[in-house]
Amino acid sequence: xxxxxxxxxxIGGSIAxxxxxxxxxxxxxxxxxxxxxxxxxxxxSIQGSLHSLDDLGNAEYEDSVVIIATPPSATDEIxxxxxxxxxxxxxxxxxxxxxxxxxxxxxxxxxxxxxIFSHPVAGSHLSGEKxxxxxxxxxxxxxxxxxxxxxxxxxxxxxxxxxTLGSNITVLDAELHDQIFAYSSHLPHVAAYALLxxxxxxxxxxxxxxxxxxxxxxxxxxxxxxxxxxxIFSMNEKNIAIAIDDLMKSLGILKEKIxxxxxxxxxxxxxxxxxxxxxx
Amino acid sequence: xxxxxxxxxxIGGSIAxxxxxxxxxxxxxxxxxxxxxxxxxxxxSIQGSLHSLDDLGNAEYEDSVVIIATPPSATDEIxxxxxxxxxxxxxxxxxxxxxxxxxxxxxxxxxxxxxIFSHPVAGSHLSGEKxxxxxxxxxxxxxxxxxxxxxxxxxxxxxxxxxTLGSNITVLDAELHDQIFAYSSHLPHVAAYALLxxxxxxxxxxxxxxxxxxxxxxxxxxxxxxxxxxxIFSMNEKNIAIAIDDLMKSLGILKEKIxxxxxxxxxxxxxxxxxxxxxx
Numbered sequence: 351x352x353x354x355x356x357x358x359x360x361i362g363g364s365i366a367x368x369x370x371x372x373x374x375x376x377x378x379x380x381x382x383x384x385x386x387x388x389x390x391x392x393x394x395s396i397q398g399s400l401h402s403l404d405d406l407g408n409a410e411y412e413d414s415v416v417i418i419a420t421p422p423s424a425t426d427e428i429x430x431x432x433x434x435x436x437x438x439x440x441x442x443x444x445x446x447x448x449x450x451x452x453x454x455x456x457x458x459x460x461x462x463x464x465x466i467f468s469h470p471v472a473g474s475h476l477s478g479e480k481x482x483x484x485x486x487x488x489x490x491x492x493x494x495x496x497x498x499x500x501x502x503x504x505x506x507x508x509x510x511x512x513x514t515l516g517s518n519i520t521v522l523d524a525e526l527h528d529q530i531f532a533y534s535s536h537l538p539h540v541a542a543y544a545l546l547x548x549x550x551x552x553x554x555x556x557x558x559x560x561x562x563x564x565x566x567x568x569x570x571x572x573x574x575x576x577x578x579x580x581x582i583f584s585m586n587e588k589n590i591a592i593a594i595d596d597l598m599k600s601l602g603i604l605k606e607k608i609x610x611x612x613x614x615x616x617x618x619x620x621x622x623x624x625x626x627x628x629x630x
Numbered sequence: 631x632x633x634x635x636x637x638x639x640x641i642g643g644s645i646a647x648x649x650x651x652x653x654x655x656x657x658x659x660x661x662x663x664x665x666x667x668x669x670x671x672x673x674x675s676i677q678g679s680l681h682s683l684d685d686l687g688n689a690e691y692e693d694s695v696v697i698i699a700t701p702p703s704a705t706d707e708i709x710x711x712x713x714x715x716x717x718x719x720x721x722x723x724x725x726x727x728x729x730x731x732x733x734x735x736x737x738x739x740x741x742x743x744x745x746i747f748s749h750p751v752a753g754s755h756l757s758g759e760k761x762x763x764x765x766x767x768x769x770x771x772x773x774x775x776x777x778x779x780x781x782x783x784x785x786x787x788x789x790x791x792x793x794t795l796g797s798n799i800t801v802l803d804a805e806l807h808d809q810i811f812a813y814s815s816h817l818p819h820v821a822a823y824a825l826l827x828x829x830x831x832x833x834x835x836x837x838x839x840x841x842x843x844x845x846x847x848x849x850x851x852x853x854x855x856x857x858x859x860x861x862i863f864s865m866n867e868k869n870i871a872i873a874i875d876d877l878m879k880s881l882g883i884l885k886e887k888i889x890x891x892x893x894x895x896x897x898x899x900x901x902x903x904x905x906x907x908x909x910x
Contacts, residue, residue, distance in 0.1 A: 491839040534840040544880035546902040559771040560814040566910050567847035580896035583888045594885045600824035605874045608863045616860035622826040
């Protein structure tokens with residue numbers, strides 16, 4: 351089966367590196383950076399490249415799988431430019447962590463029967479093809495979303511793809527996906543940035559001497575690409591705004607409990623610790 | 631020199647294990663749990679134990695160093711019970727991460743000349759003597775605070791103690807200590823608990839499938855002892871309340887920036903990332 355990866359970054363590059371060691375896949379890539387393509391050809395993670403996305407309309411790409419693995423804002427534009435593939439034999443999927451804006455595009459096109467949302471819950475604070483690795487998705491979750499109108503052969507192909515990559519697959523409604531991720535993934539990143547903004551405002555030297563080891567790990571959430579997170583936050587703005595309000599409420603609850611007696615505070619912290627141990 | 635460790639937990643136990651391999655120290659301990667004392671004697675991290683803190687008034691303990699290494703709330707009570715040692719030749723220090731309530735006790739006693747605040751910025755989400763290790767303080771910061779009235783021989787002894795333990799020593803005013811730690815250490819823990827409270831409120835199963843790897847590291851801040859953190863939060867309540875308000879302001883700023891254009895959001899996130907890279 352032909353796999354066409356659009357965007358050879360951390361995710362696209364890692365897909366290529368993993369699949370290149372599996373049987374039965376011919377891996378081709380499209381990337382605006384020709385050095386990236388050259389490197390991937392040299393390390394044999396891809397077998398060829400496309401010069402133009404328009405080529406995907408050619409007969410040789412029938413029944414192939416197209417993976418759009420670009421940053422979220424670029425994904426929208428690329429998907430629109432691939433409208434000539436909608437409802438064809440080609441399967442199209444993405445890798446983004448917000449689904450809302452793509453969903454609007456799909457709606458404009460009356461929900462094409464061959465588009466499946468993919469969200470591999472894997473990554474790194476590093477980015478780019480040079481940081482891609484073969485086992486990035488192994489044992490990690492990948493969330494699939496698709497409309498009722500989608501044809502089962504396309505679902506099967508995308509399911510097979512992520513299974514080959516070693517992912518544990520969960521199917522989730524696209525709207526629910528964005529609501530859940532606003533809390534489970536986007537909000538912790540917002541919290542890390544907000545904490546950094548608070549610490550920055552102190553203008554105190556040598557702050558790291560005054561914090562334990564855990565803080566560095568927490569703040570590592572803010573080490574990822576600002577471009578990617580600006581994209582994600584903006585595209586899931588409404589859900590994240592609600593999540594931020596909820597976090598503020600929880601901060602208010604804690605502030606009040608800290609003001610009251612240490613005994614009930616200890617019980618409260620113990621319950622949260624128990625929740626953490628059974629869920630993370 | 632005689633070192634008397636009151637409370638053989640993670641901190642006290644780690645002090646004992648490190649010093650027992652150094653020359654010139656005789657290490658004695660007091661702990662309400664006789665099993666802990668028995669273990670420490672067996673693994674030779676201490677050379678003996680005290681049956682009552684009143685014994686510290688005996689001539690044999692002159693010029694020794696007493697380290698109170700109990701949880702913050704117990705530290706207050708123990709310090710008060712040691713009032714017969716105030717202004718003696720014995721040096722007294724603590725290991726707690728909030729200084730406010732001890733400072734009030736010192737004030738009652740007109741600032742004894744032989745008490746030095748110690749705050750080793752080292753620890754673990756694990757607790758207890760069984761988790762103590764010999765190299766816990768090596769390369770870590772320890773903050774000392776003391777009043778102008780303190781005699782230099784006591785400062786020298788405590789400085790020598792933490793140097794032997796491998797710590798980098800910083801001297802800080804006790805009030806400033808509590809203000810800085812409210813932000814640099816206590817606030818991140820509050821944020822982790824608040825985030826847990828928000829996620830708990832969702833009542834969504836399998837939440838960990840929907841978050842990246844960074845979240846687990848962040849939430850590990852909430853894995854520490856609820857008793858210890860209830861103590862710390864309560865004892866530094868006023869400073870933490872101000873820090874929580876500041877964090878809420880930062881969350882509000884982020885919410886607003888997310889609502890506006892992605893470009894200025896990206897610039898903002900980039901600045902915070904830069905601050906992180908140069909400070910943590």
